[in-house]
Amino acid sequence: MIGFLEGLVVTLKSTLRRPVTAEYPEPAKRLVVADRYMGFPALTWDYDVSEPYCTGCMVCVRDCPTQCMSAKMKDNPLHAEEKSKRRKIIDEFEINLGRCILCGICVDVCNFDAIEMSHDHERSKYERNGNRVDLPQLLEMGTEYQAKTAWKPKQPAKNSGVPVKKKATPEPAATEPAAEVPVGPDGDGPQDEK
Amino acid sequence: MSFEQGVYYALGAVGLFVFLSVMVLALTWIERKGLARIQMRMGPMRVGFHGTLQPIADAMKLVVKEDILPSWADRRIYWLAPLAVFIPALMLWATIPLARDAVLANLELGLFYIVAFSVLSVMGLVMAGWGSANKYAILGGLRAAGQLVSYEIPFIMALLGVAMLVQSLNLIEIVDHQARWAHILIQPLGLFIFLTAGLAELGRTPFDIHHAESEVVGGPFVEYSGAHWAVFFLAEYINTFTIAALTVLLFLGGWQWPGMPFDGFLNSALSVVWFLVKIYVVIALIIWIRGTYPRLRIDQLMAFGWKLLVPLSFVNIVITGVVLFYGWPLWTLTLMSLILLAGTFYLIATYRGTAMERMTVSVHPARIARPEPAVALQQEAGTSTDG
Numbered sequence: 272m273i274g275f276l277e278g279l280v281v282t283l284k285s286t287l288r289r290p291v292t293a294e295y296p297e298p299a300k301r302l303v304v305a306d307r308y309m310g311f312p313a314l315t316w317d318y319d320v321s322e323p324y325c326t327g328c329m330v331c332v333r334d335c336p337t338q339c340m341s342a343k344m345k346d347n348p349l350h351a352e353e354k355s356k357r358r359k360i361i362d363e364f365e366i367n368l369g370r371c372i373l374c375g376i377c378v379d380v381c382n383f384d385a386i387e388m389s390h391d392h393e394r395s396k397y398e399r400n401g402n403r404v405d406l407p408q409l410l411e412m413g414t415e416y417q418a419k420t421a422w423k424p425k426q427p428a429k430n431s432g433v434p435v436k437k438k439a440t441p442e443p444a445a446t447e448p449a450a451e452v453p454v455g456p457d458g459d460g461p462q463d464e465k
Numbered sequence: 466m467s468f469e470q471g472v473y474y475a476l477g478a479v480g481l482f483v484f485l486s487v488m489v490l491a492l493t494w495i496e497r498k499g500l501a502r503i504q505m506r507m508g509p510m511r512v513g514f515h516g517t518l519q520p521i522a523d524a525m526k527l528v529v530k531e532d533i534l535p536s537w538a539d540r541r542i543y544w545l546a547p548l549a550v551f552i553p554a555l556m557l558w559a560t561i562p563l564a565r566d567a568v569l570a571n572l573e574l575g576l577f578y579i580v581a582f583s584v585l586s587v588m589g590l591v592m593a594g595w596g597s598a599n600k601y602a603i604l605g606g607l608r609a610a611g612q613l614v615s616y617e618i619p620f621i622m623a624l625l626g627v628a629m630l631v632q633s634l635n636l637i638e639i640v641d642h643q644a645r646w647a648h649i650l651i652q653p654l655g656l657f658i659f660l661t662a663g664l665a666e667l668g669r670t671p672f673d674i675h676h677a678e679s680e681v682v683g684g685p686f687v688e689y690s691g692a693h694w695a696v697f698f699l700a701e702y703i704n705t706f707t708i709a710a711l712t713v714l715l716f717l718g719g720w721q722w723p724g725m726p727f728d729g730f731l732n733s734a735l736s737v738v739w740f741l742v743k744i745y746v747v748i749a750l751i752i753w754i755r756g757t758y759p760r761l762r763i764d765q766l767m768a769f770g771w772k773l774l775v776p777l778s779f780v781n782i783v784i785t786g787v788v789l790f791y792g793w794p795l796w797t798l799t800l801m802s803l804i805l806l807a808g809t810f811y812l813i814a815t816y817r818g819t820a821m822e823r824m825t826v827s828v829h830p831a832r833i834a835r836p837e838p839a840v841a842l843q844q845e846a847g848t849s850t851d852g
Binding site for chain 2: 273274275278279281282283285286288289290291292294
């Protein structure tokens with residue numbers, strides 16, 4: 272019988288606690304999205320040279336388990352003007368986010384820090400193909416994510432697009448604007464560029 | 466009956482219907498909010514301020530919804546069943562007073578009338594179960610019949626205890642009798658029996674086996690939809706409100722207010738408000754119980770009703786009779802009642818541990834015959850330690 276009364280006390284206590292409900296669609300009452308949250312993939316933007324990090328190497332396209340991506344490469348006009356060290360640059364990129372399973376493999380395999388799992392997760396659409404996003408949209412998602420999380424490339428020395436002046440300075444890393452971050456863990460970034 | 470009287474009763478019935486509908490709408494909102502808070506949710510929040518207009522939206526949805534008739538249904542019974550549940554629920558309110566002057570028909574046999582009409586709703590549930598031609602519905606209907614008929618007895622006996630105390634069946638006289646001491650102080654045992662049996666009569670949660678969603682998927686109401694389901698729903702909530710009102714009238718002093726300072730119209734108006742406040746306190750208790758306890762099994766339900774509540778209600782009558790016959794002061798009745806209540810709780814506590822467990826199906830490990838290895842192991846262990 273004491274158990275019955277204990278039950279009543281338990282429910283009374285939980286009545287006096289604050290509700291845990293987050294009233295989702297209202298902007299002020301949403302839960303905070305954690306920094307490590309994996310939303311849909313997005314392409315990052317290199318602000319140093321004003322172009323995407325992506326070179327269109329297709330490694331993410333090949334490794335995608337649902338084959339929801341396609342990409343096309345072109346010669347980088349900025350490289351011809353010697354404003355960027357990227358020889359090739361992405362021309363067209365499309366991800367069908369309706370098929371994406373948010374596995375993050377594209378991010379893991381990317382050698383250029385060009386694709387990231389953004390915080391974007393609200394993509395209800397009325398059309399079946401409403402979630403096929405192209406390059407500008409992907410970059411928009413990516414820049415939004417970069418601004419929100421103060422994103423930095425994981426291998427800044429290797430993947431920065433700032434062109435290296437070959438003979439002017441003996442240590443290229445010292446003069447580069449992105450070089451305040453130490454060289455990547457494997458340390459082979461600068462050698463790769465030659 | 467004169468023409469004026471006819472108009473009076475017609476208007477009164479319409480007024481009651483409107484009053485009860487409003488109360489039911491409020492009740493659904495309070496119940497959803499209360500249950501939500503117990504579960505640390507918010508409940509309806511979207512329609513109106515904190516979901517206050519949600520019941521109206523629900524009602525509109527139910528009225529607009531398609532009314533489905535199963536092809537094998539027994540049509541006349543199927544369509545009559547909601548009325549057979551709803552009309553008794555409404556009829557009860559003809560004699561329930563909201564205040565000393567606010568009553569449609571002040572019957573001398575008020576309690577008797579209430580008992581007579583509250584029994585009728587079982588018919589409707591069985592009709593709904595039978596008419597639906599659905600296995601879940603008919604199981605639910607029969608469960609309802611079994612449960613409601615069983616719990617009628619303690620329910621009526623608890624009413625009888627109060628009637629003996631007051632020496633009247635008139636509800637207004639019963640309330641007047643509690644001007645000094647509310648009956649909860651004289652017959653706590655009676656209140657316990659009445660509330661428990663009342664919950665069972667309503668089919669509220671610890672006793673809701675007849676529309677147990679996990680077993681009979683809604684019981685007699687499985688096949689109903691739209692307006693007809695709404696009528697069942699309305700009747701059920703009116704019944705909840707009725708039981709709460711009866712609890713207040715019979716045990717909690719009705720509209721009595723210690724030292725009510727006003728008279729005339731203001732007195733009546735405040736009486737109604739005070740009465741409603743008390744009713745909603747009882748309803749809060751009912752919701753609290755619903756949010757706390759799981760559903761009883763059908764055998765537990767029957768055992769609890771027949772083995773505990775029925776004998777207890779008879780004992781309640783006997784002690785009331787003894788006290789009245791010998792003219793003992795009423796506090797002796799309180800004392801005996803409290804002792805019995807404590808005894809009941811003790812009984813429940815011990816009963817749960819022993820007889821209840823014996824009733825459940827259990828595999829006896831003793832029947833699995835494998836004594837030899839155990840003995841051998843023991844012997845081995847014994848010899849090894851000895852050596």
